[in-house]
Amino acid sequence: MEAEIIFADRKLKNEYESLEKSKEFKWLHKALNRAFTDIMKSPSVGIPLKKYRIPKDLKLKKIDNLWKYDLPSGWRLLYSLGKEGITIIALVLEWCDHDNYQKKYSGKK
16 A cells, blocks of 8 residues: 655755755765655565654654654664555654664663
8 A cells, every 4th residue: 555755844855956956966866766766666675663753843843753764874764654544644654864863862861
């Protein structure tokens, strides 16, 4: 079953759109496009993270599942899956480099 990609907020969507015009991060825009296509085709293509690795700020927003999609150069895309009626929704939460991923999603306090 296919999924619909939705950004967590307008700021994140604007950041994604600005990557296309960036000389430094155009590659990231292309990688995210590839990831979005993969997730639309098969929502569970990513790696599910253990519940204890979901940060408190996301739990407060009722995020109870978290998926990681590995991007080039150690970057990660984080998303959550849900349903709206019969439609699977992939909620894009953020993308980050390896160091920021480790700090936020290691599950350590």
